[in-house]
Amino acid sequence: MIVGVIGGGQLGRMLALAGIPLGLSLRFLDPAPDAPAREVGELLVGAYDDPALLDRLADGAAAVTYEFENVPVAAARRVGAVPDARALEASQDRLIEKRLFRRLGIPTAPIDDEVTSFPALLKTRRLGYDGKGQRLVETRPGFDPGHVLEGLVPFDRELSLIAVRGAGGETAFYPLIENIHSRGILRSSRAPAAAAPQARAEDYATRLLDELGYVGVLALELFDVGGELVANELAPRVHNTGHWTIEAAETSQFENHLRAILGLPLGSTAMRGEVVMLNLIGALPEPAALLGHRNVHLHLYGKEPRRGRKLGHVTMLDPAPETIRALSDLVLEQH
Numbered sequence: 001m002i003v004g005v006i007g008g009g010q011l012g013r014m015l016a017l018a019g020i021p022l023g024l025s026l027r028f029l030d031p032a033p034d035a036p037a038r039e040v041g042e043l044l045v046g047a048y049d050d051p052a053l054l055d056r057l058a059d060g061a062a063a064v065t066y067e068f069e070n071v072p073v074a075a076a077r078r079v080g081a082v083p084d085a086r087a088l089e090a091s092q093d094r095l096i097e098k099r100l101f102r103r104l105g106i107p108t109a110p111i112d113d114e115v116t117s118f119p120a121l122l123k124t125r126r127l128g129y130d131g132k133g134q135r136l137v138e139t140r141p142g143f144d145p146g147h148v149l150e151g152l153v154p155f156d157r158e159l160s161l162i163a164v165r166g167a168g169g170e171t172a173f174y175p176l177i178e179n180i181h182s183r184g185i186l187r188s189s190r191a192p193a194a195a196a197p198q199a200r201a202e203d204y205a206t207r208l209l210d211e212l213g214y215v216g217v218l219a220l221e222l223f224d225v226g227g228e229l230v231a232n233e234l235a236p237r238v239h240n241t242g243h244w245t246i247e248a249a250e251t252s253q254f255e256n257h258l259r260a261i262l263g264l265p266l267g268s269t270a271m272r273g274e275v276v277m278l279n280l281i282g283a284l285p286e287p288a289a290l291l292g293h294r295n296v297h298l299h300l301y302g303k304e305p306r307r308g309r310k311l312g313h314v315t316m317l318d319p320a321p322e323t324i325r326a327l328s329d330l331v332l333e334q335h
C-alpha cells in the first residue's frame with residue numbers, strides 16, 4: 001500500500017521507517033534531490049505545487065499527507081491530503097492561529113494592541129519556524145499587516161502535547177513533554193514532564209482536533225506559566241518534540257499518524273520509561289561516543305552538516321543523570 005507525503009525531510013524519513021513494518025511504501029515530493037527521505041522511499045523531485053508531480057504523488061496512494069506546515073494549501077487540496085487544509089490554513093498564519101485558539105477559549109500571548117510592555121516579539125505572520133521570522137523590538141512598530149506583535153510570555157517552561165485523532169474521531173495523547181529551545185531551535189525534550197497539567201492540555205488539544213475535524217497527529221506547543229497553559233502554536237504534523245516516541249512509547253507518533261490517516265485503529269501512547277531526547281544540530285559528534293552508553297539510540301537524517309541544521313537526534317531511555325550530563329556535553333559542544 002502506498003502513502004504519499006508532501007515534503008521529504010527527516011519527518012518523512014521517520015514516517016517511512018514506521019510504515020515499513022505495516023507493509024507501507026512511502027512516496028515523497030520534495031524539491032531537493034538529496035532530501036532525507038530519498039533513502040527510504042520513492043522521491044519525486046520538484047516543486048510542491050507542481051500539478052503533474054502532485055498527481056503522480058497521489059496516483060494509487062491509499063492516503064496523502066504532508067510533513068511540514070508550509071505546504072501550499074492548493075497543493076494539499078489537489079491531492080486530498082490528510083489532515084485536510086483547514087489545519088494548514090490555521091498553522092500557516094500566526095494571526096489566524098491565535099484567533100482560532102482564542103475562539104476555542106485557549107489562552108495565548110497578548111497580541112498587537114494588547115501588548116503593553118516591551119521588549120516584545122515581532123513575528124512574521126507567515127512562513128515562520130524555528131524562531132525564524134521573529135525579532136525582539138523595544139518600541140511599538142508601525143502597523144504592518146504582514147507581522148504580528150506578541151507580548152513576551154514570562155513562562156516557567158515550554159511544554160508540548162502530541163495528540164492524535166483517528167478517522168472515526170477517537171483521540172489519544174502522549175504525556176506532556178518539556179522542551180528547551182535556544183535561538184528559537186529545539187535543543188532537547190524530556191518526557192513525561194514533571195507535575196504537568198496533562199488534563200488541561202488534552203482538553204485544549206481536543207477542542208482544536210474537534211473544531212478542525214482533524215485526522216492524524218497534531219502537536220500543540222504551550223508555555224507553562226505558574227501551572228496555567230498559554231498556547232504558542234500548533235503543528236499539523238508529527239513533531240520534533242515527539243521523536244522519543246520511537247523508542248519510548250508503545251506506538252510512535254509516526255506509526256500513529258499513519259494509522260490515523262489510513263483509518264486504522266490507533267496504537268497505545270503509553271510510555272515505556274522516562275526519556276530525554278537531544279537534537280544534533282550543525283555538526284555531529286562521533287557515533288561511538290554516543291552509542292557507548294546504555295539505552296542510547298542514535299538517529300541520523302542523512303543531511304550535510306550546516307550551521308543551525310538539524311542533522312539527527314539521540315534518545316536516552318531511563319537515563320542515569322551522568323548519562324544525560326555526558327551526552328549533553330558531547331552534543332552541545334557541536335551546536
Ligand code: AMP
Binds near residue numbers: 121151154181
Ligand atoms: P515560534 O517560532 O513561535 O515557535 O517561537 C520559537 C521560540 O521562541 C519558542 O519556543 C519560545 O522559546 C520563544 N517564543 C516565541 N513566542 C514567545 C513569546 N510570546 N514569549 C516568550 N517566548 C516566546
